Amino acid sequence: MAANTLPETFRLDGRIAFVSAARGHLGQAMTRALAEAGAHVIVNGRDEAKLAQFEAALRAEGLSVARAAFDVGNPAAVRAFFASLPRLDILVNNAVSMQVKSFANLAPEDFAATYASAVTAAFEAARAARPALQAAVAAAGDASIVNIASMYGQVAPDGRLYPARENQSPFHYGPAKAGLLQLTRHLAAELGPDGIRVNALVPGPFPARIDADLAASLSGRTMLGRLGQAREIGGPLLFLASPASSYMTGAALNIDGGWTAW
Secondary structure, three states: OOHHHOOHHHOOOOOEEEEOOOOOHHHHHHHHHHHHOOOEEEEEEOOHHHHHHHHHHHHHOOOOEEEEEOOOOOHHHHHHHHHOOOOOOEEEEOOOOOOOOOOOOOOHHHHHHHHHHHHHHHHHHHHHHHHHHHHHHHHHOOEEEEEEOOHHHOOOOOHHHOOOHHHOOOOOHHHHHHHHHHHHHHHHHHHHHHOEEEEEEEEOOOOOOOOHHHHHHHHOOOOOOOOOOHHHHHHHHHHHHOHHHOOOOOOEEEEOOOHHHO
16 A cells, blocks of 8 residues: 555654664565555664664655664663653554574573563663653654564464474574563553553564565465465554554554464
């Protein structure tokens, strides 16, 4: 659907959005969806040079973007950045830091790092951004936080689908995403009286790169018989970010081709 044909309730003209890990596989698609719907999008990441290239490419397409290079896992940096924003309408917590390791090789610090990047960072961002989100509610009547979770925060990976068992979703990823889903509910309860909505997107299989055999194996596990394409996360994100979902908070919206509904 072209940006100028979006129903009014899905439009984000005049809104300001922030997307962490904006250069990632799904981060790029989410950034583009928000910007094409009319939002000014602040793209975040840790690599200043690569973030600048991404910003320039989007601006060349006529999209309204700005970059903010800092580590969302650094609470001091998070607090300083969001304190500088007079208004924020949409906060997308997309970042997660994870080193893939086998069951035998995982260490406690691997769990701590992944949890901190997925759960603690989202909490710190929501708390630090609260005044800016409240300003958006005062100006436009609505503000939205969208946490990007995973189907592996709801179900366990089926190792039988993976030719090499160590290539399945690792043990420290799913539990962190499950924590993010519960944080979503807690934040929704805390921020609801402010008019700030908090929901989670729960993607299924959206691989950036995958070999043909594994793609066929995972595709067969979905009800639609295929993998997700990055652009397909844009519509659900716009729904949660926009006034189209104005009476929706504390919810988890699955985008997994039916994987978790079997």
